[in-house]
Amino acid sequence: MINLNPRRSDEPIWWGLFGAGGTWFAMLTPVTILVIGILGPLGILNADTLSYESVSNFVSHIFGALFVIGTLALPMWHAMHRVHHGMHDLKFHTGIVGKILCYAIAFAVSAIAVIFVFMVG
Known part of the structure; x- marks a missing residue:
């Protein structure tokens, strides 16, 4: 039976950040480590x-x-998305609290990065 009123999901946002972080980490981080x-x-x-x-x-x-x-x-968004789903795979069902905590940590690191970059500039 087809659900005519499907519930909207926020997963595409998190999967997008997960994919962007994984790509960045795989493609640019090794070069950055090599140079620095x-x-x-x-x-x-x-x-x-x-x-x-x-x-x-x-x-x-x-x-x-x-x-x-x-x-x-x-990469922090990638890592925290992986932690969130890894906890579920390990049968630690933290629910919405775990999800909020994981993504709040990623948001905090992102915000701190923006603040520090603009303090230097």
């Missing part, structure tokens, strides 16, 4: 590339600010 964590300390990059002034100028630009916010916020 390996090439910089090994001295392969110019010493001025990762100086405070250079990084501050990067974050002050709109594309740099969006990159830093995306690097911090999107």
Whole structure:
């Protein structure tokens, strides 16, 4: 029987953020780790590339600010969506409280990232 009045779901929003965070983490985070964590300390990059002034100028630009916010916020949405569904898979049925808590943590990290980026810029 077809339900003529289906209930709206908020899952597409969370799945969209989950997918965006997973894609960001898989595609851009390894490059970021390579540049900041390996090439910089090994001295392969110019010493001025990762100086405070250079990084501050990067974050002050709109594309740099969006990159830093995306690097911090999107993987957190991915992780918290995974935690939310992982708890359900492990038979920890926390209901709406668990869902709100998981997504509130992701929102808080996103908000803190935005605040700090705009404080630097």
